[in-house]
Amino acid sequence: MAEPVRLLSVGAFTLDTILRVETLPTHQGKFIASDGVQIASGMATSAACAAHRLGASVSLWASAGDDAVGDQLIAEIEAEGVDCSLVRRVAGARSALAAILVDAHGERVIVPFYDGQAQADPHSLPLADLSAFDAVLVDVRWPGAAALALTAARDAGHPAILDADTAPVEVLERLLPLASHIVASEPAARIVCGHAPAPESACADLASRTDAFVAVTGGAAGTWWHDREAGRVRHVEAPKIKAVDTLAAGDVFHGAFAVGLAEAMPPERALRFASAAAALKCLRFGGRLGAPDRAETLAMMAAHWPSST
DSSP states (O other), rough: OOOOOEEEEEEEEEEEEEEEEEEOOOOOOOOOOOOHHHHHHOHHHHHHHHHHHHEEEEHHHHHHSHHHHHHHHHHHHHHHHHHHHTTTTTTOOOOEEEEEEEEETSEEEEEOOOOTTTHHHHHOSSSOSSOOOSEEESSSSSHHHHHHHHHHHHHHSSEEEEOSSOOOOOHHHHGGGGGEEEEEEHHHHHHHTTOOOOHHHHHHHHHTTOOEEEEEGGGOOOEEEEEEEEEEEEEEOOOOOSSSSOOTTTHHHHHHHHHHTTOOOOOOHHHHHHHHHHHHHSSSSSSSGGGOOOHHHHHHHHHGGGGGG
16 A cells, blocks of 8 residues: 655644534524534645645644643644644744534534734744655645745745635735645635636736646535636636535635645545535534545545546
């Protein structure tokens, strides 16, 4: 059996309280949840856990306070099989929190809190080089660390993957030029483009600004990616499912895509692999807890794209 690929995931590390309600509130009041969980999560953290379930060996570089919440976060993610030895603990800082409501259609509202002291830029990578890793995935929640990791990955000739999600435009403009692979959400693409183009147009626009691989995700509508060899934008449809919980679907997508790249999958296959994993996650309540294993993901690919396996 081949050795698992090694992935470094960099960014958000939060304690999430996830509550399931019938409808998302539109006014003040008290609302009774039908289900609820409290888990260690965050974009990079959820991606790391998803990638591990898909067969990768994963290390997390994140920042947390030296509080009890930070202890809880690390213990929980280590129990998932993700290496947390690179997690930075900041004396006197508070670990990140998020409150999340998920409705009966799987849509959600997320309210995160990050302590600026915990999110302060690091001075250097927490390891001498990236030779031990096959790919690096970063999110936009810890920009200073993301910039260091992307630069080091590209210098080492490894995929430097940016999960470009909603963030201040200056953060996105700082990180986009550093990535070898950019997978942007539609909201992030709109922020960068300065208007609201269709996803296909946004993908072409982003691709014209960089030499990186570029894709724009559209949830249930699928993913658009720029094929530089063909000189055009192509589309990968998403498997049709009835969503129970879309929370962390994007994180699972990015974790799976990173695994695919690290395993040298062609871009379209890596996107299908990611789409299948994200669709399966949406069938289960509980954010990243719904991330699938590799056998499930390959079975979904075989069912949806018979020619891909």
